[in-house]
Amino acid sequence: MEKIKMQTPLVEMDGDEMTRILWQMIKDELLLPFIELNTEYYDLGLEHRNETNDQVTVDSANATKKYGVAVKCATITPNAARMTEYNLKEMWKSPNGTIRAMLDGTVFRAPIVVRGIEPNVKTWKKPITIARHAYGDVYKATEMKIPAAGKCELVYTAEDGTETRELIHNFAGAGVIQGQHNLCASIESFARSCFNYALDTKQDLWFATKDTISKKYDHTFKDIFQEIFDAEYQDKFKTAGITYFYTLIDDAVARVMKSEGGYIWACKNYDGDVMSDMISSAFGSLAMMTSVLVSPDGYYEYEAAHGTVQRHYYKHLKGEETSTNSVATIFAWTGALRKRGELDGNAELMKFADDLEAACVKTIEDGNMTKDLALITTIEHPTVLSSEGFIKAIRETLGREYQ
Ligand code: NAP
Ligand code: MG
Numbered sequence: 001m002e003k004i005k006m007q008t009p010l011v012e013m014d015g016d017e018m019t020r021i022l023w024q025m026i027k028d029e030l031l032l033p034f035i036e037l038n039t040e041y042y043d044l045g046l047e048h049r050n051e052t053n054d055q056v057t058v059d060s061a062n063a064t065k066k067y068g069v070a071v072k073c074a075t076i077t078p079n080a081a082r083m084t085e086y087n088l089k090e091m092w093k094s095p096n097g098t099i100r101a102m103l104d105g106t107v108f109r110a111p112i113v114v115r116g117i118e119p120n121v122k123t124w125k126k127p128i129t130i131a132r133h134a135y136g137d138v139y140k141a142t143e144m145k146i147p148a149a150g151k152c153e154l155v156y157t158a159e160d161g162t163e164t165r166e167l168i169h170n171f172a173g174a175g176v177i178q179g180q181h182n183l184c185a186s187i188e189s190f191a192r193s194c195f196n197y198a199l200d201t202k203q204d205l206w207f208a209t210k211d212t213i214s215k216k217y218d219h220t221f222k223d224i225f226q227e228i229f230d231a232e233y234q235d236k237f238k239t240a241g242i243t244y245f246y247t248l249i250d251d252a253v254a255r256v257m258k259s260e261g262g263y264i265w266a267c268k269n270y271d272g273d274v275m276s277d278m279i280s281s282a283f284g285s286l287a288m289m290t291s292v293l294v295s296p297d298g299y300y301e302y303e304a305a306h307g308t309v310q311r312h313y314y315k316h317l318k319g320e321e322t323s324t325n326s327v328a329t330i331f332a333w334t335g336a337l338r339k340r341g342e343l344d345g346n347a348e349l350m351k352f353a354d355d356l357e358a359a360c361v362k363t364i365e366d367g368n369m370t371k372d373l374a375l376i377t378t379i380e381h382p383t384v385l386s387s388e389g390f391i392k393a394i395r396e397t398l399g400r401e402y403q
Pocket of ligand 1: 303311324
């Protein structure tokens with residue numbers, strides 16, 4: 001078979017630990033035999049980020065702006081332990097945080113549903129898509145440790161020099177403070193991304209914040225969504241037969257647990273971070289969750305929703321066999337390849353993405369899976385495969401389509 005050609009390069013962002021091992025296996029076994037893979041490669045592995053003073057992360061985000069579509073491997077967000085482990089010059093910021101801050105936009109995360117992996121919540125029949133705002137709040141916050149008694153204020157200095165002050169707290173002793181921000185323009189594009197995605201996928205949209213407690217910050221999110229919905233989307237939603245629904249975050253959580261699924265749940269940045277892990281775990285596995293950052297300028301960055309699977313990597317380093325699930329990382333590639341195909345009018349590439357996804361699903365539904373899924377499947381006597389064995393099994397399923 002002749003290999004599928006690609007007109008425009010994909011931005012490839014390599015990463016860390018076990019997912020970096022999977023990354024190479026996926027390329028070798030599932031992509032390179034079928035595609036003349038055209039990527040612009042950026043090594044976001046922690047060592048190289050450290051060598052380049054994290055410039056490589058910024059460069060990869062700029063390349064995404066240039067080409068439009070990126071695929072990213074999971075990366076380490078350094079903490080104190082990593083500083084020592086990797087002998088870092090600085091505690092570099094989260095690459096995802098840096099990339100999201102540069103591209104803006106919304107992260108959509110949806111579970112990959114397969115027969116034999118049933119959700120823990122028995123009412124859930126359809127996937128729940130989390131739409132996570134990817135800019136600001138605690139991810140762009142400034143923090144201080146307050147050593148002793150003293151006054152903390154919020155100060156806004158307008159361009160003409162006038163100051164507005166709000167007391168945060170009169171500290172009687174030591175404490176901590178944090179300054180968060182968001183931008184109306186970013187919230188507006190978050191709202192539009194969600195409304196558009198709801199229309200694209202014909203699903204209801206839910207949104208929730210804590211506006212009763214946060215009467216200015218969270219309330220602004222609520223107001224912006226409502227204003228944009230009323231002005232631009234109300235009629236389109238009616239025509240599509242879908243609804244927009246706002247409620248408080250705690251009420252939303254309670255309703256989600258009793259729902260059937262089949263809707264998009266828009267979340268502020270932190271809520272989306274936490275709730276997407278909850279949703280993916282309850283749908284089966286962190287490794288069965290797709291994630292795509294959609295920027296308001298039409299850039300797309302695909303990744304897995306899980307981390308670098310550190311515990312498995314240490315086993316791998318000791319020469320022990322691992323059984324790490326590569327589905328979410330494969331779907332990051334297929335999502336990116338499909339989008340690249342769509343933008344370039346490359347039907348072959350789009351079909352390949354569909355076929356590779358179908359091969360993943362079929363392999364699992366045939367009873368061949370990694371340990372995380374074998375532990376929870378309703379399929380009797382599943383075959384538990386190693387990280388590599390699972391990828392090879394997918395290759396075999398796919399090979400029947402592509403000789
Ligand atoms: P993690 O890598 O998501 O893994 C947590 C646990 O979930 C694993 O130990 C494993 O459970 C299970 N798991 C996750 N993905 C799996 C897969 N593909 N197959 C099988 N099991 C899987 O989270 P972490 O260990 O808390 O974080 C490790 C590193 O990842 C950290 O340095 C963090 O900064 C980084 N991280 C990166 C991203 C990103 O780049 N998007 C996101 C989150 C975290 P068992 O050990 O029980 O098998
Ligand atoms: Mg998270």
